[in-house]
Amino acid sequence: xxxxxxxxxxxxxxxxRTWLADHLVGEFAELGGGGGPSDETAWELRVEWEKxxxxxxxxxxxxxxxxxxxxASFAEQIIFSEEYAKADAPTRVSFFGEGLFAPTLLAYGTExxxxxxxxxxxxxxxxWCQGYSEPNAGSDLSNVQTRALLDGDQWVVNGQxxxxxxxxxAQWCFAVVRTDPDAPxxxxxxxxxxxxxxxxxxxRPLKQMTGTAEFNEVFFDDARTDxxxxxxxxxxxxxxxxxxxxxxxGTAFLAQQIAFQREVSDLIDVAHKNGATDEAAIRQELxxxxxxxxxxxxNGLRMLTKLVKTGVLGPESSIGKLxxxxxxxxxxxxxxxxxxxxxxxxxxxPGGDYALNELERTFMVSRSETIYAGASEIQRNIIGERxxxxxxxxxx
Amino acid sequence: xxxxxxxxxxxxxxxxxxxxxxxxxxxxxxxLMETTEGYDEAVWKQMAQELGxxxxxxxxxxxGQGFTFVELGIVLEEMGRVLLCAPYFSTVVLAADAIMxxxxxxxxxxxxxxxxSGETIAAxxxxxxxxxxxxxxxxxxxSGSGDSYQLSGTKMFVIDGHTANTIITVARLSGTSGxxxxxxxxxxxxxxxxxxxxxxxxxQTRKQARLDFSDVAARPLGEPGAGWAALxxxxxxxxxxxxxxxxGGAQKVLEMAVDYAKVRVQFGRPIGSxxxxxxxxxxxxxxxxxxxxxxxxxxxxxxxxxEELPVVAxxxxxxxxxxxxxxxxxxxxxxGGIGFTWEHDAHLYFxxxxxxxxxxxxxxxxxxxxxxxxxx
Numbered sequence: 001x002x003x004x005x006x007x008x009x010x011x012x013x014x015x016x017r018t019w020l021a022d023h024l025v026g027e028f029a030e031l032g033g034g035g036g037p038s039d040e041t042a043w044e045l046r047v048e049w050e051k052x053x054x055x056x057x058x059x060x061x062x063x064x065x066x067x068x069x070x071x072a073s074f075a076e077q078i079i080f081s082e083e084y085a086k087a088d089a090p091t092r093v094s095f096f097g098e099g100l101f102a103p104t105l106l107a108y109g110t111e112x113x114x115x116x117x118x119x120x121x122x123x124x125x126x127x128w129c130q131g132y133s134e135p136n137a138g139s140d141l142s143n144v145q146t147r148a149l150l151d152g153d154q155w156v157v158n159g160q161x162x163x164x165x166x167x168x169x170a171q172w173c174f175a176v177v178r179t180d181p182d183a184p185x186x187x188x189x190x191x192x193x194x195x196x197x198x199x200x201x202x203x204r205p206l207k208q209m210t211g212t213a214e215f216n217e218v219f220f221d222d223a224r225t226d227x228x229x230x231x232x233x234x235x236x237x238x239x240x241x242x243x244x245x246x247x248x249x250g251t252a253f254l255a256q257q258i259a260f261q262r263e264v265s266d267l268i269d270v271a272h273k274n275g276a277t278d279e280a281a282i283r284q285e286l287x288x289x290x291x292x293x294x295x296x297x298x299n300g301l302r303m304l305t306k307l308v309k310t311g312v313l314g315p316e317s318s319i320g321k322l323x324x325x326x327x328x329x330x331x332x333x334x335x336x337x338x339x340x341x342x343x344x345x346x347x348x349x350p351g352g353d354y355a356l357n358e359l360e361r362t363f364m365v366s367r368s369e370t371i372y373a374g375a376s377e378i379q380r381n382i383i384g385e386r387x388x389x390x391x392x393x394x395x396x
Numbered sequence: 397x398x399x400x401x402x403x404x405x406x407x408x409x410x411x412x413x414x415x416x417x418x419x420x421x422x423x424x425x426x427x428l429m430e431t432t433e434g435y436d437e438a439v440w441k442q443m444a445q446e447l448g449x450x451x452x453x454x455x456x457x458x459x460g461q462g463f464t465f466v467e468l469g470i471v472l473e474e475m476g477r478v479l480l481c482a483p484y485f486s487t488v489v490l491a492a493d494a495i496m497x498x499x500x501x502x503x504x505x506x507x508x509x510x511x512x513s514g515e516t517i518a519a520x521x522x523x524x525x526x527x528x529x530x531x532x533x534x535x536x537x538x539s540g541s542g543d544s545y546q547l548s549g550t551k552m553f554v555i556d557g558h559t560a561n562t563i564i565t566v567a568r569l570s571g572t573s574g575x576x577x578x579x580x581x582x583x584x585x586x587x588x589x590x591x592x593x594x595x596x597x598x599x600q601t602r603k604q605a606r607l608d609f610s611d612v613a614a615r616p617l618g619e620p621g622a623g624w625a626a627l628x629x630x631x632x633x634x635x636x637x638x639x640x641x642x643x644g645g646a647q648k649v650l651e652m653a654v655d656y657a658k659v660r661v662q663f664g665r666p667i668g669s670x671x672x673x674x675x676x677x678x679x680x681x682x683x684x685x686x687x688x689x690x691x692x693x694x695x696x697x698x699x700x701x702x703e704e705l706p707v708v709a710x711x712x713x714x715x716x717x718x719x720x721x722x723x724x725x726x727x728x729x730x731x732g733g734i735g736f737t738w739e740h741d742a743h744l745y746f747x748x749x750x751x752x753x754x755x756x757x758x759x760x761x762x763x764x765x766x767x768x769x770x771x772x
Contacts, residue, residue, distance in 0.1 A: 001466055001696045002398045009397070075397040268772055277772055280764070286772050287763035291690075291711050298689035301399040309400070319682050377671070383681055384674035388654050391669040 003301070005079070012076050016058075016083040023052060024089050031090040033259055038165045038214040038365070039091050046090045050124035059098055059122045063106065067118045074304045078258075085258040096166065097121040097128035101174050104244045108191075108232045117172075117193075131161040131175030131194070131218060132241065139378050141176070142185040142238065146220060148177040148192055153227045155179075157194055157220040163372065167203045167216040170196050175220075176241045179234055191237035191244075193229040200224060210364045211354030246313055248373045249321035257296050257324060260331075263362065264293050267335055270359065276338045285334040292327040299323060315386035322379040325369040332363035399692070401470070408467060412474040415447055420478040422741050428481035429600035429744075433559050435482040443482070444514025450488055451512035454496075459509035465633070469640035469695035476644030479601045479744055483517045483556035489637040490555065490630065491518030494564045497626035497633075498580040498618040507562065507582065519560035520634075521551035521583075521607055522627065529631070529757040531575045531624060536567040538579055538614065545581060545616055547609045555755070557605030558594045561585045565607075565614060566627055575624040581614035588612070599751035601744060632709035635756050636698045639691040639712035642720040642752050646684045649720075649727040649745045653677060656731055673730060680723045687712075687719040707769050714762040717753040724749035 005013060028049050031042055053059050061077055063069025072080070092098070098121055105114055120126035137143040146159025157177060167173065173194045180188030194201065200223030205213035232240040268277075268286055276282045303320060307313050336343045339359055348355040356364060370376045384390040401409070419439045428434055443449040453468045454460025468489070475484060488511065495507050495518075510516030526533050536549030547567050557563065563585060569577040583590065589612040595604045618626060654677050657668030667673045694712035697704045724746040728735035735742040753759065 001401065001692070001699075003693075003696065005397075078397065268770075271772070277767075283767045283772055284760060284763050287714070287767040287770075290766065290770060290772075291715050291763070294708075294711055295686045295690050295715060298399070298693045299686055301397060302685075302689050302692075305397070305399045319685060322678070323682055323686065377675070380675040380678035381671065383678035384668070384671075388677055388681060390654065390657060390674050390677060391666045393669050393671065393674075394665070 006075075009075055009079060012072075013079045013083060016080050017087075019056065019058070020083060020087040020089060023056075024087055028052075028090060033085060033088045033091055033262060038368075040166070040169075040212065040214050042090075043093065043169065046093050047124055047127075049090050050093050054122040054124050057122070059094065059124070060102060060118065063102065063118060067106075067114055068122050074308055078301075078304070081258045085262055088262070091259075093127060093169075094121060094124065096130050096170070097126065100130060100244050100248050101128045103247045104174070104191075104240060105231060107243055108240050110228075112228070113231065126171040127166070127169055129164050129167040129170035129173045129196070129218075130244070131164060131173045131177075133163045134160060135162055139375055141241070142189070144176050144178060144189065146175065146177045147181065148179050148190065150227065151224075154224045155192060155227060155229070157192065157200070157223040157225065159220050161218040161220075162216075163206070164203075164216045164218045165214055165372075167196065167218050168205065172196060173201075173218065174231070174244070176237055179237075183235065186238045188235050189237040189241070190234050191231040191240040192225060193231065194220070194223055194225045198223060209367070210356060210361060245374060246317050249317040249379075257293075257300055260293050260296065260324070260328065263331065264289050267331070267338060267359065270335075271338045274338070274340070274342070276340065282334075282337060285337060289327075289331050289334055292330070296324055296327060315382050318374070318379040318382040319387070321373060322376055322383070325366070325376060328362070329366040329370055332359075332366040335359035336363050399689075401466070401692075405467060405470060409470045409474060411447065412449070412471050413477070415443075416474050416478045416480060420475075420480045422744075425479045425481055425601060425741075425744065432594050432603075434556070434601075434603035435559070440482055440517075441514055443484070444512075449484070450514045452488070454492060454508050454512045455504075458504050459512035464699035465636065465695045466692075466699045468637065469691065469698075472637050472641040473644035473647075473691075476641035476748075477648045479645065479748055481601050483519070483559060483603075485602075485634075485637065485641065486520065486556035486560065487511055487516070487518045490520035490634050491560075491562065491564045493633045494520050494566075494580060494626065494630045495582075495617065497629050498564075498623055500618060503582075503617055510562075516562055517556065517560045518562040518564060519554050519557045519605075520564045520566070520630070521554045521557055522566035523551065523553045525550055525552045527553070529761060531578060531627075532573070534566055534568050534578060536565075536609065537570045538567040538581065538620065539570060540614075543615055545579075545614045545620070546611045547581060547583065547614045548611055549609050551607040551609070552604075553595075553755075554605050554607050556603055557607050558592045558603065559585075563590075563607065564617065565609075566623065567614075569621045572621070575628075577621050578623040578627055579620040580617035580623045580626065582617055583609075583612055583614045587614075597751070599747040601748055602751060628706075631756060632706050633698050635709040635713040635762070636691070636694040636705075638752055638756055639687070639709075639716040640695055642716040642749070643684070643687050643691045645745050645748055645752075646687055646716070646720040646723045649723045649742070649749075650677070650680045650684050652742065652745075653680065653723075653727045653730040660732075667730075676726050676730060680726055683719040684723055687716045690715045707766060710762040710766040710769060713756060714759040714766060717759040717762070720749040721746075721753050 060069040061072040065071050134144050148155040148157045175192050177192050179190040200221050202219045204217045206215040207213045271277045451460040452463045456462040492511050538545045563583040565581045565583050589610040591608040593606045597604050657673050660667050690712040694708040697708045728742045734740050
């Protein structure tokens with residue numbers, strides 16, 4: 001057990017710190033952290049920032065050097081995330097590309113696919129979205145109905161995806177589609193990469209309870225993509241799709257967890273300023289929020305240590321997903337307690353746009369977090385069945 | 397960065413688990429909890445002589461093995477798992493740490509070897525009938541000078557206070573208040589003027605006593621009046637130790653609940669196939685694993701003796717108290733009627749969870765302490 005930096009790790013930390021101090025200046029510094037992977041605030045400027053990060057190889061830290069990465073260890077990735085959060089650097093725009101698609105591609109993609117897609121992710125020239133959920137395939141993801149049929153050397157895709165975060169910002173979509181309609185639910189699915197900017201793809205925004213529209217419906221109407229744009233074997237996409245979900249529930253949220261620590265200290269600051277810290281009940285809740293975020297960090301470190309040793313994360317990643325989403329939802333509720341009557345009002349003018357302040361936004365956005373990437377109920381099923389070995393529920 | 401036990405530490409855990417499973421089965425726990433002493437002398441000696449458990453984290457210079465709080469945490473976790481009935485927490489965690497924090501090197505040399513060898517059972521008497529866990533709860537006054545002091549007053553909820561040979565007693569110099577004037581004293585268990593009364597405890601697996609002092613002769617440990625820092629640190633270390641012990645019990649009740657949910661059939665299916673039960677178990681696992689993360693991290697901070705200790709001690713005590721109690725309560729619910737019987741062990745863990753939650757300050761107390769410690 002050791003939580004201190006090795007000399008090499010200390011040197012890496014120093015390098016990160018120095019780079020951030022040199023580059024996080026001017027309008028980039030004014031952006032600040034906050035928000036989550038779906039936050040759209042100051043998008044263009046954050047894309048510029050991402051390009052700067054990519055130029056100096058801070059995107060794809062853990063990728064092998066041959067694909068432009070630094071082959072960074074988990075410890076180094078954590079160090080980067082810690083320093084990034086401490087510096088209050090802008091929320092990243094590449095969660096779906098760098099965080100979800102890239103590790104999936106590294107695990108299952110062909111050499112050609114890696115060389116084609118990874119550099120564009122690093123350069124922030126291509127952003128990605130995740131085409132999983134459909135109107136009739138939510139928790140029951142294997143029920144996807146979107147189809148892809150081969151027409152010569154191209155796939156022709158037809159169907160509808162929903163809750164597709166930042167689809168309107170993305171150049172590409174990694175989608176789970178049915179390529180063998182006669183096979184049972186989990187079979188006959190493929191993990192297909194579809195270019196978003198074509199006539200066969202239309203994106204319709206979904207206005208959420210926050211008043212903003214980061215989610216979308218995506219319609220594929222004879223959308224086309226090259227035959228080679230399938231990750232893993234055709235009809236074996238379920239495995240690949242689950243790997244992505246594993247990253248989404250596990251390692252991809254490490255950076256997010258560290259940003260959560262900042263949210264707690266920001267909330268404590270607000271409570272100090274408005275006098276909420278004088279109330280015993282609020283003090284209990286703030287302390288509890290602090291306990292929760294610290295334990296999230298300790299849980300993450302234990303999980304990573306295991307990952308380094310065994311190479312697999314497994315269904316335990318569901319514990320992490322269930323934990324952080326429940327904790328963050330509770331933080332949003334505590335934030336509203338801290339706000340008190342200030343929580344009755346939003347920003348802006350009557351009759352104008354519905355504009356939430358940061359704490360209200362956490363309160364609202366966190367309601368989606370216990371639903372996406374596998375609802376909490378699904379995570380509890382996975383934990384119960386695959387970690388604790390409880391019997392499966394009989395299925396109709 | 398490495399958040400895992402070493403191979404040697406895992407071996408220690410295995411050895412302690414084998415010993416505890418052999419020496420502290422449910423039948424022994426039930427036998428000992430009915431006694432006033434609450435422990436088995438032969439097992440206590442074996443713990444010292446065969447496994448060296450009492451000497452684990454005592455410095456080598458004072459007859460110990462010089463291991464750290466991480467190893468101590470492992471041992472406590474395994475003891476909590478089987479509800480071991482023994483004066484280990486009182487002697488090795490509370491009293492020995494108090495001696496190490498408050499005593500001079502000479503005093504440590506005098507008191508620690510007996511603890512390390514298993515000959516001495518020691519207790520820390522600091523709580524009083526007011527039931528407070530902070531400095532202001534200590535009202536017992538000490539009078540005297542040099543090596544000779546007299547103590548008068550009452551200590552309550554003293555874990556194993558009736559069986560200890562040495563009572564490390566916390567009092568205050570007369571005319572002081574709050575954190576000023578706090579002093580440690582060593583008192584013999586059979587000192588004249590000391591009346592020891594065993595208490596009927598809700599959790600029968602951990603014994604407590606009331607100690608009435610009437611002009612009891614006491615030797616100071618360290619400098620009289622300057623003991624608050626040592627007491628505060630002792631309480632932090634004890635909170636970490638108790639958190640690790642609680643984690644062992646919490647893991648055990650989780651296993652009991654899951655095992656039962658797999659075999660108990662209702663409506664033609666194992667009840668664990670119903671989401672109502674499955675989801676309870678999943679939540680228990682999440683909390684138990686999180687409690688482990690907190691307790692292990694806190695043990696590391698205690699081993700390092702770093703500046704994080706006060707914060708993580710309160711953090712761990714707050715979280716582990718809630719997690720253990722919740723798991724122990726859900727275990728009863730999942731077992732249904734059988735879980736409510738005296739015959740089933742579920743109530744033993746439920747009661748241990750509650751007493752551990754209250755001892756050293758409950759979750760509410762520690763969240764407030766934490767709030768103060770992180771500047772809320």
